[in-house]
Amino acid sequence: MIEKKLKQQKQEQDQTEEKNNIFQVAKLSGVSIATVSRVMSGKAYVSPELTNRVKKAAVTLDYHPNRSASSLRKRVSKTIGVIISDIENPFFTSVIRGIETILYDSGYSLFFCNSDEDPKREKTHLSNLRAEDVAGIIWTPTKYNNEFCKNLVESGIQLVAIDRSPGMDHMDSVTVNNRKGAFEATSHLAQLGYQRIGLISGPKQTSTSIERLEGFKEAMLYHNLVLDQKLIIYSDFRQTGGYRAMQTLLELELPPKAVMVSNNLMTLGALQAIHECNLKIPDQIAIVGFDDMPWATSLQPSLTAIAQPAFDIGTTAAQLLLERLKDPTRSYRQVVLDTKLMVRTSCGSKKNLVIKSIIET
Amino acid sequence: MIEKKLKQQKQEQDQTEEKNNIFQVAKLSGVSIATVSRVMSGKAYVSPELTNRVKKAAVTLDYHPNRSASSLRKRVSKTIGVIISDIENPFFTSVIRGIETILYDSGYSLFFCNSDEDPKREKTHLSNLRAEDVAGIIWTPTKYNNEFCKNLVESGIQLVAIDRSPGMDHMDSVTVNNRKGAFEATSHLAQLGYQRIGLISGPKQTSTSIERLEGFKEAMLYHNLVLDQKLIIYSDFRQTGGYRAMQTLLELELPPKAVMVSNNLMTLGALQAIHECNLKIPDQIAIVGFDDMPWATSLQPSLTAIAQPAFDIGTTAAQLLLERLKDPTRSYRQVVLDTKLMVRTSCGSKKNLVIKSIIET
DNA sequence: TACAAACAAGAAAACGTTTTCTATACAATA
DNA sequence: TATTGTATAGAAAACGTTTTCTTGTTTGTA
CATH class of the missing domain: 1.10.260.40 (lambda repressor-like DNA-binding domains)
Incomplete structure (x- = not known):
């Protein structure tokens, strides 16, 4: 009772x-x-x-x-997923900030995932996001993962690829003119009079890496410079990789007088290797990096680099996605943003180089 | 047809x-x-x-x-919110990576928000996350925002504060022993024989900033060094702030011989200012930074710094939250992690300094 | 042999919304 | 007056799960 x-x-x-x-x-x-x-x-x-x-x-x-109930009934949530391949890379950090800024203003929430360049992890994240009923996904494709993301597109989720080309037309994307950027960086070195120019390249499969390599080669050709395959080292876009690559270059019997490094983290590694050999920049070796970073101006000498509009990549991608959510029938767009050469002191000046080459010869 | x-x-x-x-x-x-x-x-x-x-x-x-349906039925969503005060700071980036790693393994999704150190934005994010029915929130409090987060706690959302003390007991938190770290950094300089030691401090209100200042003062006292208020500059934890602060220090009639900088971004700014004055590190000025960064080893000379276990802060916070979600009645924990002094070359060695001081006097 | 305990699996209810369907009332038009 | 249209609002269905309730079927034990 x-x-x-x-x-x-x-x-x-x-x-x-x-x-x-x-x-x-x-x-x-x-x-x-x-x-x-x-x-x-x-x-x-x-x-x-x-x-x-x-x-x-x-x-x-x-x-x-209750958002769960709402999402369930409406069959779409006010959230978008973001898959970044390396959250610890400041480049992607700026991208995220750009994305977040736009989404914040339009009342969307952001599901964040870090794929760590691992296609398996990437796939898991994509599946999760789909299960989460996100309205759209902004991602950096780790590989040409055609079948799977084709599947996704068909399942009705809107995708926007950033930084790397996903290798398919029927998708919005925001990338950077890597080829042109690399061409400019290499030309900068060539115009300063450097002839033996090395390249620390990224992985052979990644589209950004491939495009930068192409730009490098084109510039070498354009300036009538010898393309020595020994001076091109393929690495992994990571700091230790850049370190080892630079070591390899410096151990050559005829090491390069200048080097372009294909991303920011490898540049850090390369610098470390150069310092360990007690080489003077730019007198003994010039260096130009791809991707400008906050620490570029704090280096001694300051680093000449190709600046990527990371923040803009983020905002553009977010806007592209929001537009598509409003009008899913809109034709796909591939936005390519321009890079900018930030000339500082790590490549020396022409005058400098002329004197140097006189001494050398 | x-x-x-x-x-x-x-x-x-x-x-x-x-x-x-x-x-x-x-x-x-x-x-x-x-x-x-x-x-x-x-x-x-x-x-x-x-x-x-x-x-x-x-x-x-x-x-x-479908996660929405599952959340709806189970009355608990498998998501947690993360509010970071500055996504572009590599320190927080590592924290996020730590959080993401743990959450990924336990099947949680991560709602990401960037507060930009703006209390208003922070509040909006907190409200949104509550509406989103997240199981818990990990955040870096921008201010002692007592009433509001009390409200949140009462609404049943589990909170874990990171990096900064939220100013209330009934909450889990993961912070770093800032006082001890600053003490060690300062002591390092003192032990090397430096006497006029400057400090570029963060904002006066932020708990991390306050604690580091305390550690600095304690070390000065401990080593019987004069605490010159002119050598303490309060700045904003940002690169330009560090740059201006260092300029101010260098313009003094009696500039410091060594300086501790209270966070990573300000260290970058300080370095820039030092280079612009063409001062040699460590011969003319020694520098120790708070927060170790990937670029620390790429500097010439490499940077001596207090390393914070950023990744561990993330994993610990995530684990703390997961434990609390399993057992909401568990008593609150305040975890304090230790820093580590990474001795490199930006402060010189004792021998170096002795010689230098002989020459100077 | 009887009876409880454990195993197995379907039916149906519940979670909290949004939206379609339906039913009013009332004004405007033919 | 009859009819159409529109503003208003409740009833009920639907979204895709999880879980309780129910009903059998084994298995083990007294």
Whole structure:
């Protein structure tokens, strides 16, 4: 008997402290849940009087519509997924900041994933995001993963590829003119009079890496310089990789007089190797990096580098995605942003070099 | 005619590629949806045979349970929110990586927000995350925001504060022993014989900044060094701030012989200012940074710095949160991690300094 | 042999929304 | 007056899960 009473009491308590859902609001304001929903979303005919009552009740109860239920019913959530291949790379960090800025303004939340350049991890993340019912995904493809992302596209999720070309036309993408950037960096060295120019390249499969390599080769050709395969080292876009690559270059019987490094982290490694050999920059070796970084100006000498519009890549990608969500039939766009050569002191000046070459010869 | 056929074909395709939900799997494997659910979650009696059939069907259809539906039914979402004050700071980047690593392993998704050190933005993010029904939140508090986060705690969301003390006991937190770190860094300089030691400090209100300042002062006292208020500059934890602060120090009639910089970005700025004045490190000025960074070893000379276990802060915070989600009644923990002095060459060696001081006097 | 305990699996309810369907009332038009 | 249209709002269905309830079927034990 007492037990029964207790149970009843408990139930009543549950009722009062029950999470404030749409029923509570409906009850308090004396309307149906449909009306509450209509008031909350604000896109249907509801009389001013009821609107008022509902709004008041919602405030009183501190009611916030459950997003899971909403997503489930609407079959789309106000969230977008972002898959970044290396969160510790400042380049991607700026990209994320760009994305976040735009999404924040338009009321979207951001699911963040780090793929660590691992296609398996990437796939898991993509699956999760799909299960999460995200409205769209912005990602850096680790590989030409055609079948899988074709699948995704067909499942109705909008994708925007950033930084790397996904290797398919029917997708929005935001990339950088890597070829042109690499061409400019290499030309800069050539114009300063350097002839034996080395390249620390990224992985052979990654599109950014390939394009930068092409730009390098084109520039060498354009300036009538010898393309010595020994001076091209393929590495992994990571600091230790750049370190080892530079060591390899410096151990050659005829090491390069200048070197272009294909991304920011490898540049750090390369610098480390140069310093360990006690070589003077730019007198003994000139260096130009791909991807400008906050620390570039803090180096001694400051680093000449190709600046990528990382923040803009992020904002552009986010905007592209939002546009597509508004109009899914829109034709696909491949946006290519320009790089900018930031000339500082790590390559020396022409005058410098002329003197140097006189001494050398 | 052909058009009609195409349309029909399309419809058929739609039918086949229809979102694979639990019913599809049930149908294909010839069991009830309950059984499918049981197999997927793996925590109920299902015969090996049916288990097999279901698993096979799930793989065939590439079935992934809908997270919204699951969250709705289970009344708990498998997501946690992360609010970072400055995504472009590599320190926080490592923290995020730590968090992501743990969450990935336990199947949680991560809502990412960037507060940009703006309390208003922070509040908006916190509200959004609550509306999003996240299971918990990991954040870097921008200010002692007591009333609001008290509110949040009461609404049942689990909070873990990182990097900075939130100024309240009833909350899990992961911070770093800033005082000890600053003490060690300063002591390092003192032990090398430096006497006029400057400090580029962070904002006066931030807890990390305050603690590092305290550590600095304690070390000065401990080593019987004069604490000259002119040598303490308060700045903003940003690169340009560090740059200006260092300029201010160098313009003094009696500039410091060594300086400790209270965070990584300001260190970059300080280095820039030093290079612009053509001062030799460490001969003319020694520098020790708070927060070790990838570029520290690439500098010439390499930077001596206090390393913070950024990655560990992330993993610890995530683990703390997961534990609390499992057992919400657990008592609150304040974890304080240790820093580590990474001695490189930017402060010189004792021998060096002795010689230098002989020459100077 | 009887009966409880454990195993197995389907039916159905529940989670909190959004939206379609339906039913009013009332004004405007023919 | 009859009819159409529109504003308003409730009832009910639907979204895709998880879990309780229910019903059998084995297995083990007294």
